[in-house]
Amino acid sequence: GCGICINRCPFDAIMIIGLPEELDKPTHRYGQNGFALYGLPIPQKGRVTGILGPNGIGKSTAVKILSGSLIPNFGEEKGDWDTVLEYYSGTALYDYFRDIVSGKMKISQKPQYVDMIPKAFSGKTRDLLKKADERGVFDYLVEKLDLGNIIDRDISNLSGGELQRVAIAACAGKEADFYFFDEISSYLDIYQRINSARLIQELAEEKAVMVVEHDLAILDMLADVVHVAYGVSGGYGVITYPKGVRISINQYLKGYLPEENVRIRPEAIEFEVHPPKIEKEIHTVLDYPSFSLKYGKGFHLKAEAGNLKEGEVLGIVGPNGIGKSTFVRVLAGEIEPEEGEIDLDIKVSYKPQYIVGDSPMQVRYFLGQITDKFNTSYYQAEIGKPLQLEKLYDRMLTDLSGGELQRVAIAACLSRDADLYLLDEPSAHLDVEQRSMATKTIKRFAENTKKTAMVVDHDIYMIDMLSERMIVFEGTPAVNGTANSPTTMHQGMNRFLSNLNITFRRDEDTSRPRVNKPGSRLDREQKESGEFYYYR
Ligand code: ADP
Numbered sequence: 001g002c003g004i005c006i007n008r009c010p011f012d013a014i015m016i017i018g019l020p021e022e023l024d025k026p027t028h029r030y031g032q033n034g035f036a037l038y039g040l041p042i043p044q045k046g047r048v049t050g051i052l053g054p055n056g057i058g059k060s061t062a063v064k065i066l067s068g069s070l071i072p073n074f075g076e077e078k079g080d081w082d083t084v085l086e087y088y089s090g091t092a093l094y095d096y097f098r099d100i101v102s103g104k105m106k107i108s109q110k111p112q113y114v115d116m117i118p119k120a121f122s123g124k125t126r127d128l129l130k131k132a133d134e135r136g137v138f139d140y141l142v143e144k145l146d147l148g149n150i151i152d153r154d155i156s157n158l159s160g161g162e163l164q165r166v167a168i169a170a171c172a173g174k175e176a177d178f179y180f181f182d183e184i185s186s187y188l189d190i191y192q193r194i195n196s197a198r199l200i201q202e203l204a205e206e207k208a209v210m211v212v213e214h215d216l217a218i219l220d221m222l223a224d225v226v227h228v229a230y231g232v233s234g235g236y237g238v239i240t241y242p243k244g245v246r247i248s249i250n251q252y253l254k255g256y257l258p259e260e261n262v263r264i265r266p267e268a269i270e271f272e273v274h275p276p277k278i279e280k281e282i283h284t285v286l287d288y289p290s291f292s293l294k295y296g297k298g299f300h301l302k303a304e305a306g307n308l309k310e311g312e313v314l315g316i317v318g319p320n321g322i323g324k325s326t327f328v329r330v331l332a333g334e335i336e337p338e339e340g341e342i343d344l345d346i347k348v349s350y351k352p353q354y355i356v357g358d359s360p361m362q363v364r365y366f367l368g369q370i371t372d373k374f375n376t377s378y379y380q381a382e383i384g385k386p387l388q389l390e391k392l393y394d395r396m397l398t399d400l401s402g403g404e405l406q407r408v409a410i411a412a413c414l415s416r417d418a419d420l421y422l423l424d425e426p427s428a429h430l431d432v433e434q435r436s437m438a439t440k441t442i443k444r445f446a447e448n449t450k451k452t453a454m455v456v457d458h459d460i461y462m463i464d465m466l467s468e469r470m471i472v473f474e475g476t477p478a479v480n481g482t483a484n485s486p487t488t489m490h491q492g493m494n495r496f497l498s499n500l501n502i503t504f505r506r507d508e509d510t511s512r513p514r515v516n517k518p519g520s521r522l523d524r525e526q527k528e529s530g531e532f533y534y535y536r
C-alpha cells in the first residue's frame with residue numbers, strides 16, 4: 001500500500017504515495033467513495049500556468065471547478081459557493097471565485113479530444129471560426145496557425161492536425177478572462193506545436209491561460225509555472241502549489257517532489273547526453289532500394305536507399321504531410337512505387353496514426369486472436385503490464401478513450417508476428433507516464449525479438465529516448481518530400497532541427513533537452529557550430 005490508508009488500499013497503489021498532511025480534506029469528492037481531488041491550480045493573469053501529471057488524476061475536474069460548472073463540495077454531500085468563498089478567503093482563489101459567482105469571469109476551453117469536433121459542428125472551417133471570433137482576430141489566427149488553405153473546407157474533412165489547429169484558434173478567438181487548453185500537441189508536428197505554443201504565450205500577455213500538456217519539450221517552453229498533479233489514477237489526485245517550469249519538470253522526471261516530500265514514481269525517467277553509438281557489427285536485416293512515388297498530379301515522394309538493423313529502433317521525423325505515412329506504406333507493400341522495385345518479402349506490422357475502435361469486441365478477445373502468447377506471463381510482463389492494459393481487458397474496444405485505444409493499438413501492433421514493426425505516432429493521447437512506459441516497451445520488444453521497429457513521432461523526448469538511428473524527412477508539405485537514408489542520431493537531429501531553425505540545450509540537472517530562446521547566446525553559438533541538439 002501507499003501508506004495513507006489505514007486498512008487495505010482500495011486502489012492497489014504499489015508506489016509510495018503520501019498525502020501532504022495539510023490536505024486532510026479533499027477539495028472535491030465525487031460521491032461517497034468516488035474520486036477525490038486535493039488542491040486546485042491557480043489561474044493568473046499574464047501567465048501560462050501548466051498542469052503536469054498522468055491522466056485520470058483530476059485535471060479536468062479541477063478545470064470544471066475553475067470554470068464554475070462544478071461547485072467543490074470539500075468531501076461533503078453537496079457544495080455551495082458561500083462555503084467555497086469562505087474556504088478560500090484571504091487566498092488568491094478568493095477573488096477568482098468571487099468573479100465566477102458574480103458571473104464576471106468568462107471562460108474559453110479547448111477540449112482534449114479534437115476528433116469529436118466534427119460530431120458537434122457541421123459546416124466549413126470559416127463558419128466555425130467566424131462564430132468563435134469574439135475578439136475580432138480571425139485573420140490573425142488564420143495566418144498564425146496556417147489555416148488559409150483549409151478555411152473553405154468542411155470540418156468533417158479535416159485531418160487530426162487540422163482539427164487541432166482549428167480548435168486552438170476557436171478557443172483563442174473567444175473573449176474570455178480565463179483560457180484553458182487541454183493538450184495542444186496531439187497530431188501536430190513539432191513546427192506546429194511550437195507555433196501554437198507561441199500563440200498561446202501571446203494570449204497570456206493579457207489573459208490567464210492554463211494548459212495541460214504531455215509533450216515536455218513544449219510544456220517547458222510554453223509554461224511559466226507548473227502545478228504537478230499526482231496520485232492514483234481513478235482514486236485520488238493532488239495538485240501541488242505552483243513551481244517554476246524547469247524545477248517542476250525536473251522533479252517530475254526524477255519522480256520525487258521535495259517540497260511535498262512525496263515520491264511519485266519508484267525510478268527516474270532518464271536521458272542520455274550523448275547520442276547512441278551505432279555499432280558497426282550490428283547485423284543488417286534488410287536493405288531497401290531507393291524509390292519514388294507520385295499521387296496522380298499531387299504529392300511526390302522520393303526515398304533514398306537505406307538499411308534496417310537487427311533489434312534497433314529507428315526514429316522517423318519530419319513535418320506533417322511530408323510523406324512519412326506514404327513511405328511506411330510502401331515498405332509495408334501496401335502501395336507500389338513508380339520507380340524502384342520494392343520486393344522485400346517481409347512481413348510488416350503497422351500501427352496507423354489514426355486508430356478507431358469500431359468493432360464491438362472485448363480487448364482480451366481482440367488481442368487474444370492476434371497472438372497465442374496472450375495468456376503467457378512473458379506477454380503480460382512485457383506488454384500487458386507496462387502498457388497498463390490489465391484494467392482494459394474486459395472493456396469493449398468501442399468504449400475506450402483515445403489514450404486507452406492507443407495503448408491497445410500499440411499492443412496489437414507488437415503482438416503480430418512480423419519482421420518489421422511500424423508505429424505511426426504512438427504518443428498521441430498518452431500522458432507523460434504512458435509515453436515513457438510505451439517507449440520502454442517498444443525498445444525492449446525490439447531488443448528481445450531482434451526485430452526492427454520504426455517509430456514516427458513528433459515528441460522529441462520520446463524520439464530521443466527511443467531511437468538508435470533516425471530517418472529525417474525534408475521537403476514542402478503536401479507538395480514533395482524526401483526520405484533521407486537512416487543516419488546516426490547526431491546527424492539526424494542536427495539536420496532535422498536546422499531545418500526547423502531550433503536549437504536545444506541539455507538541462508544541467510537531468511540532461512533533458514530544452515528549447516533555446518531564439519537569438520539567445522546559446523542559440524547563436526549552437527547555430528554557428530552546427531550543433532543543434534547534442535551540445536553541453
Ligand atoms: P484527468 O483530467 O486528470 O484525466 P478527470 O478529472 O477527468 O481526470 O477525472 C478524474 C477521476 O474522476 C476519474 O477517475 C473519473 O472517472 C472521475 N470522474 C470524473 N467525472 C466524474 C463524475 N461526474 N462522477 C464521478 N466520477 C467522475
Ligand code: ADP
Binds near residue numbers: 295320321324325
Ligand atoms: P505524413 O505522414 O508525413 O503526414 P502522408 O504520407 O500521409 O504524410 O501524406 C503526404 C501527402 O500526400 C499529403 O499531402 C497527403 O494529403 C497526400 N496523400 C496521402 N495519401 C494520398 C492518397 N492516397 N492520394 C492522394 N494524396 C495522398
Ligand code: MG
Binds near residue numbers: 056059060112
Ligand atoms: Mg482530462
